[in-house]
Amino acid sequence: MTAEKLKELLLASGADAWELTCDDTDIWEFYFIRHALDQNRVRNTRHITLRVYRRFEDGKCLGSAGGEIPPTATEEEAAAAIAAYLAAASCVKNPAYTLNTPSGLSRESTAAVDPAESARRFMEVLRSLPETETEDVNSYEIFTGSHRIRFLNSEGIDVSYVRPSSMAEAVLNARRGVKEIELYRKFTGGTCDAEALRRALSLALATGRDKLTAVPTPPLGTCDVLFSGEAAAELYGYFISRVSAAFKVRGYSDCEAGKPLAPSFNGDRVTLRALAALPNSSRNGAFDAEGAPVRDALLIEDGVVRRFIGSRQFSCYLGLSDSFIPGNYAVSGGSCSAEELRSGLCLEAVDFSDFQVDPITGDIAGEIRLAYLRKDGKVTPVSGGSVSGNMRDFIRDMRMSRETEQQDSLLLPALTRLSGVHIAGAARG
Amino acid sequence: MKAPFSPYLNSIAPGLKRLCALLGERYDYVSILSTDSRGFALRASPHVKTVSSETMTTERGTVVRVRRDGLYSEYSLNRFDPAAPEAAALDLTRALDAQLTLLSSMSTKVYETAVMPDEPCTLFAEMETERLPEEEDLSALIARLSALAEDGMRRGDHLVDCTVSALSTHICKLFLTANRDLRQSYVYSEGSVMTVAAEGGKSGMGYRGLSGRCGPELFSGLPARLDEALRDAAELLKAERVVPGEYEIIADPEVAGLIAHEAFGHGVEMDMFVKNRALGASYIGKRVGSDLVTMHEGALAACDVASYAFDDEGTPAGDVIEIDRGILKTGICDALSALRLGVQPTGNGKRENFEHKVYTRMTNTVFEPGTSTLNDMIASVSHGYLLCGCESGMEDPKHWGIQCIVQRGYEILDGRLTGKVIAPVILTGYVPDLLGSISMAGNEASVFGTGGCGKGSKEWVKVSDGGPYLKARAILG
Numbered sequence: 001m002t003a004e005k006l007k008e009l010l011l012a013s014g015a016d017a018w019e020l021t022c023d024d025t026d027i028w029e030f031y032f033i034r035h036a037l038d039q040n041r042v043r044n045t046r047h048i049t050l051r052v053y054r055r056f057e058d059g060k061c062l063g064s065a066g067g068e069i070p071p072t073a074t075e076e077e078a079a080a081a082i083a084a085y086l087a088a089a090s091c092v093k094n095p096a097y098t099l100n101t102p103s104g105l106s107r108e109s110t111a112a113v114d115p116a117e118s119a120r121r122f123m124e125v126l127r128s129l130p131e132t133e134t135e136d137v138n139s140y141e142i143f144t145g146s147h148r149i150r151f152l153n154s155e156g157i158d159v160s161y162v163r164p165s166s167m168a169e170a171v172l173n174a175r176r177g178v179k180e181i182e183l184y185r186k187f188t189g190g191t192c193d194a195e196a197l198r199r200a201l202s203l204a205l206a207t208g209r210d211k212l213t214a215v216p217t218p219p220l221g222t223c224d225v226l227f228s229g230e231a232a233a234e235l236y237g238y239f240i241s242r243v244s245a246a247f248k249v250r251g252y253s254d255c256e257a258g259k260p261l262a263p264s265f266n267g268d269r270v271t272l273r274a275l276a277a278l279p280n281s282s283r284n285g286a287f288d289a290e291g292a293p294v295r296d297a298l299l300i301e302d303g304v305v306r307r308f309i310g311s312r313q314f315s316c317y318l319g320l321s322d323s324f325i326p327g328n329y330a331v332s333g334g335s336c337s338a339e340e341l342r343s344g345l346c347l348e349a350v351d352f353s354d355f356q357v358d359p360i361t362g363d364i365a366g367e368i369r370l371a372y373l374r375k376d377g378k379v380t381p382v383s384g385g386s387v388s389g390n391m392r393d394f395i396r397d398m399r400m401s402r403e404t405e406q407q408d409s410l411l412l413p414a415l416t417r418l419s420g421v422h423i424a425g426a427a428r429g
Numbered sequence: 430m431k432a433p434f435s436p437y438l439n440s441i442a443p444g445l446k447r448l449c450a451l452l453g454e455r456y457d458y459v460s461i462l463s464t465d466s467r468g469f470a471l472r473a474s475p476h477v478k479t480v481s482s483e484t485m486t487t488e489r490g491t492v493v494r495v496r497r498d499g500l501y502s503e504y505s506l507n508r509f510d511p512a513a514p515e516a517a518a519l520d521l522t523r524a525l526d527a528q529l530t531l532l533s534s535m536s537t538k539v540y541e542t543a544v545m546p547d548e549p550c551t552l553f554a555e556m557e558t559e560r561l562p563e564e565e566d567l568s569a570l571i572a573r574l575s576a577l578a579e580d581g582m583r584r585g586d587h588l589v590d591c592t593v594s595a596l597s598t599h600i601c602k603l604f605l606t607a608n609r610d611l612r613q614s615y616v617y618s619e620g621s622v623m624t625v626a627a628e629g630g631k632s633g634m635g636y637r638g639l640s641g642r643c644g645p646e647l648f649s650g651l652p653a654r655l656d657e658a659l660r661d662a663a664e665l666l667k668a669e670r671v672v673p674g675e676y677e678i679i680a681d682p683e684v685a686g687l688i689a690h691e692a693f694g695h696g697v698e699m700d701m702f703v704k705n706r707a708l709g710a711s712y713i714g715k716r717v718g719s720d721l722v723t724m725h726e727g728a729l730a731a732c733d734v735a736s737y738a739f740d741d742e743g744t745p746a747g748d749v750i751e752i753d754r755g756i757l758k759t760g761i762c763d764a765l766s767a768l769r770l771g772v773q774p775t776g777n778g779k780r781e782n783f784e785h786k787v788y789t790r791m792t793n794t795v796f797e798p799g800t801s802t803l804n805d806m807i808a809s810v811s812h813g814y815l816l817c818g819c820e821s822g823m824e825d826p827k828h829w830g831i832q833c834i835v836q837r838g839y840e841i842l843d844g845r846l847t848g849k850v851i852a853p854v855i856l857t858g859y860v861p862d863l864l865g866s867i868s869m870a871g872n873e874a875s876v877f878g879t880g881g882c883g884k885g886s887k888e889w890v891k892v893s894d895g896g897p898y899l900k901a902r903a904i905l906g
Contacts, residue, residue, distance in 0.1 A: 035538065219673060
């Protein structure tokens, strides 16, 4: 089954509108135990998804249904699936909206990604880490390659682009006597950023030594907490949700364009932008999943919401004509240096079990695997216990470092300080 | 009725067997897993309704596992032409040889593993269901879900959204080797109601689900879940934050299941033993919980979303007693890890889908019930919380930490519920301390299967877990 054949079937189906996406995936995977190859894998697949639309009630409502059509489907199977989707779409009574129309950029020139070269770079970095007798690599997994994507719709969009996609995860050990600990690190990006990966993993190896000497986190009540890396990215995901068109329509976001995120600010104010591209992001691509061209857009400026953004359906419901689904975001740096943010009593969290921010309620939660308690000029590694609180309570006083760092598709302050975070102390262990 | 096995898989089976034979000339072990799982996912809220044929487990594709020179390799494809298995064999060997060229140029060492046993076996399992997802009247079902969502919005105080979901999947899998031909077909379904209330800048989110190894008949239970989710949202809107500290707790069966899953579900996945990543490896035969802790894991340990006949490596489903009256007995194991460890596989080799690698994964993870009633348990608590509903959890097999994010807690003072609600609740602790502190177990166990399970932060599969009400001590924050 080809995209062209499906397009023919869709044109003949009587659908009022349709969208079709073809994703050719070519990914190489390698799994290592220590530095010995555990398994190698190749993914060579094609995924075709389509969505059909029905207008009814004099065009006031638009229903849709869709899903994947296997590339091995026969013409009869595909036609039957389209007919079933159309029948289901007739019962899905959503307010009407329009699909994206051609932007003038019909096809992006596409460059092939060489998975062998990217895999080689990943392996070279992981083999050359500064391992010692007491800090070393336990295991790692490498996934690298690309998705070649073609999107078509009934309004005449026909665009193609390549999305490089890579991920490496590494488990590192540190030991002292019979005690051994592990640290987990994950890297995602377009291809291998050897320097960034080497820097992050070398730092993690050093961090392992501190975890060996960590003491149980004391019951601090409330305390200022410093966030970085993936946990900080999770924090800023909350702000991205606040300006999501879908969240606004569903009632999950009470933000208003032109109004501030909080009644007052004592700290740094968030400025958030959607970016068309970030170096080596796995979310780079000239178009979004619905064929709209992506570009830079200011979403929150100095703590004031400037606009909502997101999929065509929810953007239309909000009356946004120039919207799209961003792939990349940037949060501007704050007013002080990272070192200044580390002053005074605070807990600098560097490793969580699974730090989460609920995008709807704003609740934050995470078990501490390693943090540094900074008190009276002394720095103590601590482990165990948890952090909790709510983002709504933190926005007014949050502070961000001037320095920024990139976490795949998000450029963000290297360090973020939240005040009044609840800290549960650790059990023995 | 029996869930019928996929005609598509039956039609390509001869071609796949030919592919297996062709690859057998070059490799000393070949297995093929081919899948054809169809379903639907309907979601209705007053704001938007969606219909999709995709669930977490719908797929059609093939993964081939081969072994040569001690190395296991895999190739995932979804454009297999049963009339041209020679072309698929050529694609596979070219692709894997290209990888080996790279690996050889980098003088890569191989973690050598023996040839997998391949005793003759045939199985054809079509499991019972009342209805099939592919025959369901989706128009009628989306109308029912929409009516429920609208009803929820009318009845709920301060509600901004009420989303009702219904998902059903008909799983069909074919596993072939030179000597094995295993085919299974079953249906599982899951439904949920999510309510979101907002007032004065604060939000509360209720969530109730239901699941089973059954067809869309399951969704008749959704109205009762709506009532519960409305109550949850109202309670969460007025919930207070817990004062961090150690408390007596009573975990409801859902929270008990989350503890089982995170504590000694992940903790004894034996592919982690191969990598020396699990403390459990050195605790077999030792005490890890109180006498009241007996824990099962296996596709046969319960009948829910992960109750299959064989796993993704062709190993028959099992029911392992991992912990027996507090003593850690054994772990669970996929076939490749079992070969490396010199143990028997337990039927826990699972893939996210045909494009993903096999890892040791959970299926149904369940604490056995005890003899206490919930009233007796509440009466025994001087100051603590009845913890209900799960949001998420995270394992830590190397250090035996545990993180469970619980939806809500009800305060208990001097043996009585006070009516005060706390939320959210982060339960943390050291696993042997937590399981060792279990002092009462309820007389009835329940199983829940609406969630997904990741390995670290990826590789999502369906699992269920559960148990009885459990009384213990834990750190709450």
